[in-house]
Amino acid sequence: xxxxxxxxxxxxxxxxxxxxxxxxxxxxxxxxxxxxxxxxxxxxxxxxxxxxxxxxxxxxxxxxxxxxxxxxxxxxxxxxxxxxxxxxxxxxxxxxxxxxxxxxxxxxxxxxxxxxxxxxxxxxxxxxxxxxxxxxxxxxxxxxxxxxxxxxxxxxxxxxxxxxxxxxxxxxxxxxxxxxxxxxxxxxxxxxxxxxxxxxxxxxxxxxxxxxxxxxxxxxxxxxxxxxxxxxxxxxxxxxxxxxxxxxxxxxxxxxxxxxxxxxxxxxxxxxxxxxxxxxxxxxxxxxxxxxxxxxxxxxxxxxxxxxxxxxxxxxxxx
Amino acid sequence: xxxxxxxxxxxxxxxxxxxxxxxxxxxxxxxxxxxxxxxxxxxxxxxxxxxxxxxxxxxxxxxxxxxxxxxxxxxxxxxxxxxxxxxxxxxxxxxxxxxxxxxxxxxxxxxxxxxxxxxxxxxxxxxxxxxxxxxxxxxxxxxxxxxxxxxxxxxxxxxxxxxxxxxxxxxxxxxxxxxxxxxxxxxxxxxxxxxxxxxxxxxxxxxxxxxxxxxxxxxxxxxxxxxxxxxxxxxxxxxxxxxxxxxxxxxxxxxxxxxxxxxxxxxxxxxxxxxxxxxxxxxxxxxxxxxxxxxxxxxxxxxxxxxxxxxxxxxxxxxxxxxxxxxxxxxxxxx
Numbered sequence: 001x002x003x004x005x006x007x008x009x010x011x012x013x014x015x016x017x018x019x020x021x022x023x024x025x026x027x028x029x030x031x032x033x034x035x036x037x038x039x040x041x042x043x044x045x046x047x048x049x050x051x052x053x054x055x056x057x058x059x060x061x062x063x064x065x066x067x068x069x070x071x072x073x074x075x076x077x078x079x080x081x082x083x084x085x086x087x088x089x090x091x092x093x094x095x096x097x098x099x100x101x102x103x104x105x106x107x108x109x110x111x112x113x114x115x116x117x118x119x120x121x122x123x124x125x126x127x128x129x130x131x132x133x134x135x136x137x138x139x140x141x142x143x144x145x146x147x148x149x150x151x152x153x154x155x156x157x158x159x160x161x162x163x164x165x166x167x168x169x170x171x172x173x174x175x176x177x178x179x180x181x182x183x184x185x186x187x188x189x190x191x192x193x194x195x196x197x198x199x200x201x202x203x204x205x206x207x208x209x210x211x212x213x214x215x216x217x218x219x220x221x222x223x224x225x226x227x228x229x230x231x232x233x234x235x236x237x238x239x240x241x242x243x244x245x246x247x248x249x250x251x252x253x254x255x256x257x258x259x260x261x262x263x264x265x266x267x268x269x270x271x272x273x274x275x276x277x278x279x280x281x282x283x284x285x286x287x288x289x290x291x292x293x294x295x296x297x298x299x300x301x302x303x304x305x306x307x308x309x310x311x312x313x314x315x316x317x318x319x
Numbered sequence: 320x321x322x323x324x325x326x327x328x329x330x331x332x333x334x335x336x337x338x339x340x341x342x343x344x345x346x347x348x349x350x351x352x353x354x355x356x357x358x359x360x361x362x363x364x365x366x367x368x369x370x371x372x373x374x375x376x377x378x379x380x381x382x383x384x385x386x387x388x389x390x391x392x393x394x395x396x397x398x399x400x401x402x403x404x405x406x407x408x409x410x411x412x413x414x415x416x417x418x419x420x421x422x423x424x425x426x427x428x429x430x431x432x433x434x435x436x437x438x439x440x441x442x443x444x445x446x447x448x449x450x451x452x453x454x455x456x457x458x459x460x461x462x463x464x465x466x467x468x469x470x471x472x473x474x475x476x477x478x479x480x481x482x483x484x485x486x487x488x489x490x491x492x493x494x495x496x497x498x499x500x501x502x503x504x505x506x507x508x509x510x511x512x513x514x515x516x517x518x519x520x521x522x523x524x525x526x527x528x529x530x531x532x533x534x535x536x537x538x539x540x541x542x543x544x545x546x547x548x549x550x551x552x553x554x555x556x557x558x559x560x561x562x563x564x565x566x567x568x569x570x571x572x573x574x575x576x577x578x579x580x581x582x583x584x585x586x587x588x589x590x591x592x593x594x595x596x597x598x599x600x601x602x603x604x605x606x607x608x609x610x611x612x613x614x615x616x617x618x619x620x621x622x623x624x625x626x627x628x629x630x631x632x633x634x635x636x637x638x639x640x641x642x643x644x645x646x647x648x649x650x651x652x653x654x
Contacts, residue, residue, distance in 0.1 A: 032431075036431075038431060038434070095634075096634050099638055100637065100638070100641075103637070103641050104641070105430075106368075106374065106574060106578065107574070107637040107641050108637075109374075110570070110571065110574045110575075110633055110636075110637050111633065111634050111637050111638070113567055113570075113571070113630075113633060114629075114630040114631065114632070114633030114634035114637075115630060115634065116630070117626040117627070117629050117630030117633070118626065118627055118630035118631065118634075119630075120626050121623070121624065121625070121626035121627035121630065122627075124617065124623055124626075125617055125618060125623070127617070128616065128617030128618065137617070140617035140623070141617075247563070251438075251442070254435070255435070255439070258431075258432065258435045262431070289446070289449070289450050290446070290450065292442055292443075292446050293442075293443050293446040293447065293450075296439035296440075296442050296443050297439075297443060299435070299436070299439050300425070300436050300439050300440070300443075303425075303428060303432050303435070303436055304424050304425065304428075304436075307427065307428050307429070307432060308432075
């Protein structure tokens, strides 16, 4: 039953990629839910997270990573990138978005586009660092190889036609606990309650004594940290990074967030899994070059027939 | 009829006179020809986003539709070959129809969903242009394209001044048309939809049709810009010339200039496109002359600072001048 194996393979690839997209998409959906901003800079933040991870790895030296030391390096990179991206996202909010809280939504969006451009440019500079991991920094704009710390061996045995590798395990081992933790924060903690209140009605939340600025800051911090985690597992999964990858990743993630119903976290995850699956199926059964068209075509169709996304609850505009 | 405001008169007077002081060729013309093309696209987006309040992140797609329509209708590798002027007319018409057709199923969506659909439309258009290389000639682009003719005389590609004034003439036509539309029944309907959709519907304004007309107008102008862009290069260029960055550039022009302001859009195009194709190129020249622009250090080449400067400029403008450089005057204050 070769076609079953082939199909299963696409299923695994699609779901793993979908889970990575989901982590980025949650960052979009959280920020949108709370200040109604399409945070254009989020994809580029993700890109910088990958560059930081590579730098951290380079600081330890490009040795022969294997076994326990490789896994230790993965953990260190995850923590470093998550911390870095969380702090950076918080900083971007402080500098570029917070002064515009009372301005029009469009000004806020333009500011986000500006922030995105700056981050892309920083990524370009970063690639020029004179480190071995960046090939001495000679061709700053060129894609960088990301060392394969996580092996690509088949856990189902060498005879199996279906590949299920430690990379897939890594993706699920990182994303699932993070999503459970996030759900716990949002539904069970004081901060989560404040976040939901601010998302629902910021004025009323302030009247109830919620420090909405702090809540918004925390939202950016958490969303950014998730993007940082995503950047490390993305890099370990694909083994190549580039300063321009934020655009594609951001586009996929944002599409996923809208597909699922923006503002809804389960929606973002659902949307991301759909996008991941559609991508892998289209790559395999149709042609790779039409994949983007299919992803966006599906998005447009779903929005036309279900304007608030798959799991979104907001009603259609009145007029 | 209302008098044309001073900034617009001054703009056209200065722009028309500038080439007389600038020599017959050079960087100046590349920059300003691009500025005029993007003024047209910006004017179109100003109708959609500025007047009607609909966020469109896919203007580049309409530019591309314009460029490729014009190319297919006029190039000698296709059977139509209807010539420059008929080609421009047909392109504007097809641009309007394309905007109308995209608008029909999507304009019921609320703001941000509409934005993402237009962005998706931009991506789909780009992919279709890339992948249908039998028709679009892939990365080569369709070329050559015909020159504009006036009687028996035709405008040579090297004739930089002629192209400059031709494009400026199209911008002038577009400005007159947009200002006329702004004061028409449709124009007043656009503004009322932007200000209060529910109230305007209660006054009997059909929201969807009004939005569709705005979309069609904006797309027609963007298509015109695209067609002229292609004619100027005598090639459509590769499909990547119409990517998301271009849509964002158009949006920045409108917002930096001042949403809903025709004069603002013209100024926005000068600032944003001028920075891109004049200031940075000049800086790179100077750096090269001073010998600091070596390839081994990424920081040394001014071109590598492009996005940083662009991004900072955007953030500073919305912070310091949130209504844009030339915000629209309130209706009724100057009649």
